[in-house]
Amino acid sequence: MAIQRALPAEGDQPDRWEAQLRKGAVEMAALASLWQGRLYGLEIIRFLESQSQLALAEGTIYPILNRLKAEGMLTSEWVEAEAGHPRKYYSLTDAGRQRLRQMAEAWTSFSRGLSRLLEPVVQQQEKTQ
Template sequence: MYLAKRDNGEDRWEAQLRKGALEMAILATLWQSKAYGLEIIRTLEERSQLVLAEGTIYPILSRLKEDAFLTSEWVEADAGHPRKYYALTKAGRERLQKMAEAWVDFSRNLSRLVAPVLSKKELPQ
């Protein structure tokens, strides 16, 4: 699980890493279809183990909408209360594609750098 009590430097570092990836993760949940806020939260938790509070996701959704990467519409639900569904715009799809490509390049390069640490090989002195 990615939620951690932020009481030391390691936990803060992990929180910052997670925060930096949230925008891309939220956009990625909307790649195939529109979804409402709680549905996005559940998808993130199920597919990536990112556990988010509603208070975290809605400001990001609002900013993405303001930046024209998302649209939203209210839809009546079976339960009787309307839900706000979010969908990617063309600009949002383009943004996500660029972000995903940058993420893959970044993670590939960083993985090479930390490979000796993970394999516990002794580094030359």
């Protein structure tokens, strides 16, 4: 097993704030990943990593999925895999779809507000495009 620990010492906080940007968006992203069909846990992680900037650990996504399920936002079903461990597939419920729509709306509004705020800051960088 080779514990290895690494223990990053967290003395450096070069991207401390970058991690914070993600907070709160993770739940919405998890719901969004299921919009087009059911996925299982690790699949959600891979999907979000490929489709957006969200690189989530397993210890992050499973508690969120369980919470969302407890709140009735999604359902789960075990599916036998042809090889390896069986997979628990998650699907959005109607309540989940509705909540996601509300969250997306709030996100869009919030995102626009912040973008407006950052316009003067970003302008200096966008010499191109």
